[in-house]
Amino acid sequence: METLQLLFDGFAVAFLPVNLVLIILGCAVGLFIGAMPGLGSVNGVAILLPVTFLVPPTSAMIFLAAIYYGAMYGGAISSIMLGIPGASTAVATTFDGRPLALQGKADMALVAAATASFVGGTISVILFTAFAPPLAEFALVFGSPEIFALMLLAFATFVGLGGDDIPKTLFSIFIGLVFGAVGLDIVSGQPRLIFGEIIGFMHGINFLVLAIGIYGICEMLWTIESNKGNVMISQATMSFRGLLSALKELIGTWKTMVMGSFLGFFVGILPAAGATPGSLMAYGTAKQLSKDPDTFGEGNVDGVVAPEAANNAASTGAMLPMLTLGIPGSPTTAILLGGIVIWGLEPGPMLFIDQQEFVWGLIASLYAANLVALLLNVAMIPAFIWILKLPFTILAPIIFILCIVGGFVPTLDMHDVWLMLIFGVVGYLMRKLDYPLAPAVLAIVLGPLAEPALRQSILMSGGEVSIFFTRPIASVIMIVALVLLLLPLYPIIKRRLTVKAR
Amino acid sequence: MRRAELVMAIVMGAFSLYLMWKSAELPIGWTKGEGPGGGAWPFWLSAGMLVCCIWIGIRWALRTSPPSRSEDVYMDRRAFRLFALNAGALAVTIGLFHVVGAYFAIPLFLIFYLRFLGGHSWGLTGLFAVLTPIVIFLFFEVALLKSLPKGYTEPLFEPIYAIVF
Structure with missing residues (x-):
């Protein structure tokens, strides 16, 4: 009851005219920034953080959180419409969102993304309201072994993405992880994999370079070849009736939405995880649970719904350790945390006691921001x-130009633009030979999280790999991951045994 | 297609070997007090890539993968022309970013693509060639303060900066 009373007080703060205007403005700005290839919530929040000093901390936080939410919705737009993920959190949305758009079902994909984002956002805010303090404590139980086990679980689900061609899928994962290791060694600080001693490799390979290369350049080259002479690529239309029929079709995906929401929220609250692994894991899990896994990657609505519900849920989840413990769950929340400190507030458990108006005003604004972002979208x-x-x-x-500019903007380095072109061209040549490219993009995103977790775990145990099987949570996740990794071998073994029996 | 499958496996196998050699510039074994060496992670992943390439090669020899059985041409004349035109135009545009900067390279690329590849009218081509760099400038440089490369045309922008900022 006390929580409900605090939430109502929070609504009184969130619905102040100035805060309502900031919510609408924040969602619109976030939607636009999120839809731009190369820019995500982190860019929007970072760029507009100084602007918030003009308003009180509560209003400032509400504005930035609305941008964060809007960007989560917007990321799906360029993934679906252009085939270029607006941000890492929208990578998984491209897998099925783009094929749906090419089939003339862009309206369906966009409505699915918006609805799933709304459901994910709503479920996660309710979870946030009800379980904030205990969930934050649970997340602290996750050490390096558990984080690595979680990453391995994510990779295990990716193995299924490449269909039957296991060596090519594994190759794709490995090369993505190696690209993720380029730059400086995290422990010794020494340069690593600096090809041709080119200085541009010192800052590593930004995942967006590979993502835009593959989903922008490679996808366009592929479309141009398969589209010979056809100047229209999609016949999508949108009407009120179409909207209603899309919503009706989405009712069948409610289980995937709920799964994505819970998974995304849980992964989001883990320190240093964030929305990207959450959305990727939700996609993999949706595929594993689907009765029709072969249609994933070819335009399955569940493939849009799962990552979109998850990334919105994770964005709320990531705020939980930030507010309750002062530990950011994602790069965007790290900047928000910086804002909280600059505004003179102290993140941590005392925030819920000392700054109730701030905390509950923010939580209530998330409900409003979620609805506003849906309507705008x-x-x-x-x-x-x-x-x-x-x-x-x-x-x-236009897409090619957005790719070039989007590849340049994150690091402001032309080296990355050349690299993006090379990835796009080589990716196109590999795609013609059925190499799945999605796992490489996923691996370059998760690699920089997986390696430190693995090295810290092995250091903790003095070189014993058994650490992953002696801690209860880690061992359960590891066993599930190993089962998933070995799962594709089952039909092969079964087929061989059947042939032998004949 | 069959030959391309083998060539790709050999090229990627060679690349894996290069990555292993490059990773080995840092310790790849156990360093006392520090755990696995800095090169261990990419080294063993590259080794995994090599194993996958060998695996793909074996499947090629046994003709068990679809491309290794395919009789299709990897890239016909028309496909190659389209690929070369698009990839080449992109490479030239990116190269021009260094010389004449984004705001001259982008209109040149648009004129080439819209007028000569797309066959659109000069009016439409001109509209896109003028509007696109203006929108990009306003969004990236003015709103987001992200400066795009300008090459030798940098001095031309100083009067604009004086007005805008």
Whole structure:
């Protein structure tokens, strides 16, 4: 009851005219920034943090949280419409969102993404409201072995992404992980894998370089080849009736939405995990649980719903350790944490006691931001559809330019743009030979999280790998991961045994 | 297609060996007090890549993977032309970013693509060639303060900076 009373007090703060305006403005700005390839919530929050000094801390936090939410919704737009993930959190949305758009079902994909984001956001805010302090303590139980086990579980689910060609899928994962290791060694600080002693490799390979190369350049080259002479790539339309029928079809995906929401929220509250692993794991899990896993990657709505529900849920989850423990769960929350400190507040358990108006005002604003982002997103779907209706010979150069600019902006280094072109061209040549490229993108995102977790775990145990099987949570996750890794071998063994028996 | 499958496996296998050699510049074994050496993670992953390439080679020899059985041409003349035109135009545009900067390279690329590849009218081509760099400038440089490369055309932007900032 006390929680409900505090939440109502929070709504009184969130619905102040100035805060309502900031929520709407934040969601609109976030939606736009999230939809731009190369820019994500972290860019939006970082760029607009100084602007918030003009308003009180509560309003500032509400504005930044709305940008964060809006960007989570917006990331799906470029993934679906252009095939370029707006941010790492929207990588998994590309896998099925883009094929749906190419099949003329962009409206379906966009409505699915918006609805799933809303469901994920709502479930996670309710969980946040009810279980904030105990969940934050549970997340602290996760040490390096548990984090690595979780990463391995994520990779294990990826093995299924490549269909039957296991060596090519594994190759894709390995090469992504190696690219993720380029730069400085995290322990010794020594340069590692600096090809040709080129200085640009010192800052590592940004995942966006590989993601834009593969989902931008490679995808466009592929579309151009398979599209010979056809100037229209999508015949999507949008009407009120279409919207209702899309919503009706989405009712069948409610289980995936709920799964993605819970998984995303849980992964989001883990320190240093964030929305990207959450969305990738939700995609993998949805595929594993699906009755029709072969259609994933070819335009399955569940493949859009799962990562979108998860990344929104994770973005709320990531705020939990930030507020209760002062530990950011994602890069964006790290910047938000910086803001809280600059505003003169002290993150941690005392925040819930000393700054109730701030904390509950923020929580209540998340409910409002979620609804505003949904309405804005749905209202703008016709505009997004119009973009897809442009002739391909107009759309293609615009996408190529967005790829170049999007590859340059994160690091402001032309080295990355060249690298992006190379990845795009080589990716195209490999794709023609059925090499799955999605696992490489996923691996370059998770590699920099997995390696330190593995090295810290092995250091903790003095070189004993058994540490992953002696800690209860880690061992359960490891066993599930190993089972998933070996699962693709089952039909092969079964087929061989059947042939032998004959 | 069959030959391309083998060539790709050999090239990627050689790349894996290069990565293993490059990783071994840092210790790849156990360093006392520090745990696994800095090169261990990429070294063993590269070794995994090599194993996968050998595995793909074996499947090629046994003709068990679809590309190793395929009789199709890897890239026909038309596909190669489209690929070379698009990838080449992109490479030239990115190269021009260093010389004339983004705001001149982008219109040149748009003119080439819209007018000469797409066959659109000069009016439409001109509209996109003028509007696109303006929108990009306003969004990235003015709103987000992200400066794009300008090459030798940098001095031309100083009067604009004086007005905008």
